[in-house]
Amino acid sequence: MPKYIVEGGVPLKGTVKIHGSKNACLPILAATLLTNEPCTLNNVPDISDVHAFLELIKSLGGIATFENGTVNVHTKEITGDINDEELVQQMRSSILLMGPLLARTGKVKMGFPGGCVLGKRSVHAHTHALNQLGAEIVADEHIEATATELIGTKVLMAEASVTATENAIMAASLAKGDTEIHFAAMEPHVQDLCHFINSMGGKITGIGTHTLFIEGVESLKGTEYEVTSDYIETGTLALAALLTGGEVTLENIVPGHLDSFWEKLEEVGANFELTESTVTLKPLTEGKSFQAIEQLKTAVFPGFATDLQAPFVVLLTQSEGGSKVFETLFEGRLNYLEELEKMGANVESHNPQQATITGCSPLKGAKIKSCDIRAGAAMVLAALIAEGTTEISNIRYIDRGYEALDEKLRSLGAKIQRVENFNRTRPSTSVLETTEVES
Numbered sequence: 001m002p003k004y005i006v007e008g009g010v011p012l013k014g015t016v017k018i019h020g021s022k023n024a025c026l027p028i029l030a031a032t033l034l035t036n037e038p039c040t041l042n043n044v045p046d047i048s049d050v051h052a053f054l055e056l057i058k059s060l061g062g063i064a065t066f067e068n069g070t071v072n073v074h075t076k077e078i079t080g081d082i083n084d085e086e087l088v089q090q091m092r093s094s095i096l097l098m099g100p101l102l103a104r105t106g107k108v109k110m111g112f113p114g115g116c117v118l119g120k121r122s123v124h125a126h127t128h129a130l131n132q133l134g135a136e137i138v139a140d141e142h143i144e145a146t147a148t149e150l151i152g153t154k155v156l157m158a159e160a161s162v163t164a165t166e167n168a169i170m171a172a173s174l175a176k177g178d179t180e181i182h183f184a185a186m187e188p189h190v191q192d193l194c195h196f197i198n199s200m201g202g203k204i205t206g207i208g209t210h211t212l213f214i215e216g217v218e219s220l221k222g223t224e225y226e227v228t229s230d231y232i233e234t235g236t237l238a239l240a241a242l243l244t245g246g247e248v249t250l251e252n253i254v255p256g257h258l259d260s261f262w263e264k265l266e267e268v269g270a271n272f273e274l275t276e277s278t279v280t281l282k283p284l285t286e287g288k289s290f291q292a293i294e295q296l297k298t299a300v301f302p303g304f305a306t307d308l309q310a311p312f313v314v315l316l317t318q319s320e321g322g323s324k325v326f327e328t329l330f331e332g333r334l335n336y337l338e339e340l341e342k343m344g345a346n347v348e349s350h351n352p353q354q355a356t357i358t359g360c361s362p363l364k365g366a367k368i369k370s371c372d373i374r375a376g377a378a379m380v381l382a383a384l385i386a387e388g389t390t391e392i393s394n395i396r397y398i399d400r401g402y403e404a405l406d407e408k409l410r411s412l413g414a415k416i417q418r419v420e421n422f423n424r425t426r427p428s429t430s431v432l433e434t435t436e437v438e439s
Contacts, residue, residue, distance in 0.1 A: 004392040006383035007415035011246035020227035024189035026093040032073040033100035037222030080105035099167035103174035125164035152177030175216040187301040231257035241281035292321030310378035319359035336375035339368040370394040373401035
């Protein structure tokens with residue numbers, strides 16, 4: 001199994017371009033199933049989740065290729081039966097196949113999705129939304145859904161779930177009549193899915209709000225589309241630059257996707273400059289240090305992103321004073337704190353979702369593991385500032401969400417190496433573990 005070996009203490013310097021968004025790309029790939037015409041996607045990240053999702057599309061009868069950041073998909077004829085249980089269990093995003101398959105074929109049968117271990121993640125929000133559109137669903141040993149015809153209606157989401165909202169959007173796009181989706185998630189990747197469907201001839205308005213209006217159409221056409229940049233990668237690399245005291249410019253960003261993040265950086269006293277499509281992170285002025293914050297509380301967009309909570313906590317370990325952390329979305333998301341404690345972080349856990357981080361703790365290299373995609377990135381950030389050598393295992397999680405993170409960091413001067421236990425340099429879906437969940 002591959003691992004990272006990191007030597008800490010090197011300030012990052014240089015310029016890098018942010019890749020396309022993992023969380024936008026996967027639902028957009030699912031939405032290509034809504035048409036029998038070819039679709040081309042550009043700015044697609046080269047990550048294991050994308051390759052796994054393309055394999056799922058192929059297993060349904062579609063044709064899919066990926067080369068140099070461009071994906072071509074053609075699902076002229078598809079089935080509603082997903083027989084590849086291993087790929088379904090590999091990632092939570094496989095649930096995104098429900099909406100488009102119901103809309104296109106009138107049925108779907110699949111196993112329960114897997115992904116990163118982030119606590120209990122029910123499919124109720126998905127079944128609740130699709131039920132309202134006319135689907136009959138049985139979720140027992142498998143998920144089986146049928147719909148003679150999807151009918152537009154007022155859909156009240158059970159929760160502001162991102163993937164459930166995306167399933168409802170895709171199903172409603174080909175439903176008969178008009179649909180209103182209330183309490184919809186409004187994250188940037190949900191917005192990107194809506195823009196993609198509109199580029200196919202869909203009719204979605206209210207994009208970027210909690211209420212979406214969808215006029216169902218008889219069919220959607222093929223299209224070419226560029227996936228939005230990854231705001232989680234932007235935040236992760238910004239934190240890496242700040243923590244190491246270097247000067248780094250990140251290109252191809254959308255600053256508005258990270259308003260809550262920039263606000264928290266200002267609160268800790270970080271030094272950075274934003275333009276319309278870049279951010280430059282700079283060292284603190286001499287004699288200054290990062291400051292603790294009253295509370296880092298995750299929330300649905302436009303609140304602070306749960307996917308940036310773990311990386312930001314690494315910055316809090318280097319901030320003067322005590323900072324409270326409150327993870328509101330996933331009860332298992334603070335499990336990585338045990339790994340930070342191995343490195344010397346001062347952590348007081350109050351319950352599975354709340355902790356206090358007391359800063360200015362010198363971190364030391366240790367053998368640690370990645371608990372999920374974003375916790376894995378946080379371990380890398382901690383290793384970049386730790387004294388000595390850090391060995392990070394379970395990096396298959398990181399491969400699922402970040403394209404060649406080690407290569408990107410090395411381009412900025414980091415001393416990080418990927419060590420393989422087999423003769424290949426990048427991951428393939430055939431060797432990935434299949435018992436975790438998606439973030």
